[in-house]
Amino acid sequence: MAGRPEESHWQERAAWLKAELNRHSHAYYVLDNPSIPDAEYDKMFRELVELEQAHPDLVTSDSPTQRVGGQPLPQFEQVRHAIPMLSLNNAFGEDDIVSFDRRVREGLGETGEVAYSAELKFDGLAISLRYENGRLVQAATRGDGTTGENVTANIRTVRAVPLRLHTDNPPAVLDVRGEVLMFKGDFARLNERQREAGQKEFANPRNAAAGSLRQLDPRITAQRTLRFFAYGIGVLEGAEIPHSHSALLDWYASLGLPVCRERTVAKGARGLLDFFHDIGEKRRGLAYDIDGVVYKVDRLELQQKLGFVSRAPRFAIAHKFPAEEAMTVVQDIGVQV
Ligand code: NAD
Known part of the structure; x- marks a missing residue:
């Protein structure tokens, strides 16, 4: 079917961005030890937002665009x-x-x-x-x-x-x-x-x-x-x-x-x-x-x-x-x- 290869390309790109952003977000919010500069994080985040706006079916509940910050540390109440x-x-x-x-x-x-x-x-x-x-x-x-x-x-x-x-x-x-x-x-x-x-x-x-x-x-x-x-x-x-x-x-x-x-x-x-x-x-x-x-x-x-x-x-x-x-x-x- 026409359009399929392109669609799988967006899906792959979105999945990659989500995984990368979630990894950096954990380093930043939970470990207080950022792994990349904020500007680079923002650029990837923006790309994901744009992809999700163009293809709303790419939005998943684990997407960093749907979340605020990071998980709380387990040691604190x-x-x-x-x-x-x-x-x-x-x-x-x-x-x-x-x-x-x-x-x-x-x-x-x-x-x-x-x-x-x-x-x-x-x-x-x-x-x-x-x-x-x-x-x-x-x-x-x-x-x-x-x-x-x-x-x-x-x-x-x-x-x-x-x-x-x-x-x-x-x-x-x-x-x-x-x-x-x-x-x-x-x-x-x-x-x-x-x-x-x-x-x-x-x-x-x-x-x-x-x-x-x-x-x-x-x-x-x-x-x-x-x-x-x-x-x-x-x-x-x-x-x-x-x-x-x-x-x-x-x-x-x-x-x-x-x-x-x-x-x-x-x-x-x-x-x-x-x-x-x-x-x-x-x-x-x-x-x-x-x-x-x-x-x-x-x-x-x-x-x-x-x-x-x-x-x-x-x-x-x-x-x-x-x-x-x-x-x-x-x-x-x-x-x-
Ligand atoms: P944000 O920093 O874009 O904005 C929301 C936050 O702004 C609020 O929660 C509050 O803490 C703060 N804030 C400061 N002044 C404020 C004011 N006058 N009124 C209201 N809020 C104010 O959002 P975010 O979700 O905390 O974090 C996203 C940002 O964190 C990204 O833009 C990125 O730069 C950075 N980040 C970097 C990495 C990395 O790996 N380098 C990872 C995750 C997030």
């Missing part, structure tokens, strides 16, 4: 997220942003410009912090998005994370979501100490942050300087949720949670691209690594209207920096890839 922790769809060029904005406007039936919260895409690992009546009671990694690892004892050693919210009237339950990361200076000092002690150096700050947080001995985590930026929310009980994402971040800052100042509310695709260029210029001077920026429809009511597709929200997108820059950053810190 497991935590089920009441609201899943998802990933973000990636955009690499201006056209992708124009299309994203168009999809959002079409989804909302909006003829005017949409307001977006534009923020940084921190290169660390996602965490969910549960506060009950203002006190930190649990911290869990994202894991596979549904089940993460209980790293409460480790998070308690992170000075940037408040153990108690700064308010007399705290919500009954608040899941603060954000990123744990290591600043570049702290990373350089850590690797210097590792070198002096004859121990293995970390490949990059993200890797060092993940390795430091996912330690079975919290005393080791306590010796590493980790930071935290809040950027999202899970369960909220006993308080009104702010109307917009930008107002949520302002509220977090008032509760004593670290929120990054490099953010804005931008309108339309033009506003998003201006923010991207502005941050691109500032990137080198930042104290921490970022691998792009993130745009989220600002009004939460509109976010709900847009909803989610398999592993990511429709109302948000990560706009990644070009691959060459990503590679230069890796080389800057003297790591062979």
Whole structure:
């Protein structure tokens, strides 16, 4: 039958991409020991997404395009997220942003410009912090998005994370979501100490942050300087949720949670691209690594209207920096890839 050989070629290519991506994903998320540069991983991932879009019958439940992150390590107690922790769809060029904005406007039936919260895409690992009546009671990694690892004892050693919210009237339950990361200076000092002690150096700050947080001995985590930026929310009980994402971040800052100042509310695709260029210029001077920026429809009511597709929200997108820059950053810190 006509078309058969071509079809088996796509199937073979998709199967190969799935196997390769799953192997690299395990090294990256579970072992904290990446086997290829992120840009190469992203390229293969994108090829698989495109193949699956063109041939939807190639989508299988074990495809990395259907999953978030990696499996939790068996040694940690497991935590089920009441609201899943998802990933973000990636955009690499201006056209992708124009299309994203168009999809959002079409989804909302909006003829005017949409307001977006534009923020940084921190290169660390996602965490969910549960506060009950203002006190930190649990911290869990994202894991596979549904089940993460209980790293409460480790998070308690992170000075940037408040153990108690700064308010007399705290919500009954608040899941603060954000990123744990290591600043570049702290990373350089850590690797210097590792070198002096004859121990293995970390490949990059993200890797060092993940390795430091996912330690079975919290005393080791306590010796590493980790930071935290809040950027999202899970369960909220006993308080009104702010109307917009930008107002949520302002509220977090008032509760004593670290929120990054490099953010804005931008309108339309033009506003998003201006923010991207502005941050691109500032990137080198930042104290921490970022691998792009993130745009989220600002009004939460509109976010709900847009909803989610398999592993990511429709109302948000990560706009990644070009691959060459990503590679230069890796080389800057003297790591062979
Ligand atoms: P992602 O990194 O593309 O985006 C989602 C994550 O972004 C969130 O979970 C959160 O941790 C983070 N984030 C940072 N700032 C944020 C903000 N302001 N708002 C919301 N989220 C924010 O998705 P992912 O699924 O974690 O990982 C995929 C990426 O990991 C790939 O793009 C690739 O670069 C890298 N990766 C690399 C390898 C490798 O072998 N080198 C393997 C697997 C994954």
